[in-house]
Amino acid sequence: MDVMKRLLVLLGCSCALLGAADLSAVRNLYVMPMARGLDQYLASRIASQGPFLVVTDPKLADAVLSDRIGESLQAQLENIFPTPKTPEQIEAEKAKAEEAETEKDTSIAEAMRETAGKLESPAQNSSFSRSKGNIFLVEAKSRTVLWSTYEPPKSTAARDLDRAATDIVSRLKKDLAPKKEK
Numbered sequence: 001m002d003v004m005k006r007l008l009v010l011l012g013c014s015c016a017l018l019g020a021a022d023l024s025a026v027r028n029l030y031v032m033p034m035a036r037g038l039d040q041y042l043a044s045r046i047a048s049q050g051p052f053l054v055v056t057d058p059k060l061a062d063a064v065l066s067d068r069i070g071e072s073l074q075a076q077l078e079n080i081f082p083t084p085k086t087p088e089q090i091e092a093e094k095a096k097a098e099e100a101e102t103e104k105d106t107s108i109a110e111a112m113r114e115t116a117g118k119l120e121s122p123a124q125n126s127s128f129s130r131s132k133g134n135i136f137l138v139e140a141k142s143r144t145v146l147w148s149t150y151e152p153p154k155s156t157a158a159r160d161l162d163r164a165a166t167d168i169v170s171r172l173k174k175d176l177a178p179k180k181e182k
Contacts, residue, residue: 041165
């Protein structure tokens, strides 16, 4: 299990090195809700020191900062930045909507079945996570991890969360700085 975590961190770091050129294209950043309220400390540090503008509307963001990747982040990004549909998908949805309109059943049981699968999953928006210090900068449109780091706070105390946020922003600024030729 420990080997998998190390492999994930190594993979994330190598992705960050490969995407360094794309990192400079990010201007507006949205900070996703994170475990222990770390998002608030990060937003504060980035806004005051930051290499980016912190936006409160995720639709205005070029990238998002998150403490997890996977299905929950994918679902949140899909809600914010829907994948464009092909003309075939649009036609299929129109045909399905027309068919549903003609066969509409107004019974209460049918209405209950209709919404059963459409409710948003609370787990996708929960700030409780398995995150233990990983931070990912993900490009909003392409869903590519541009940068990542590992900085676990020592505790949930405000000073430790602020120190972790300061260290994360320092690393981000260092990785954004142009490399000097020797």
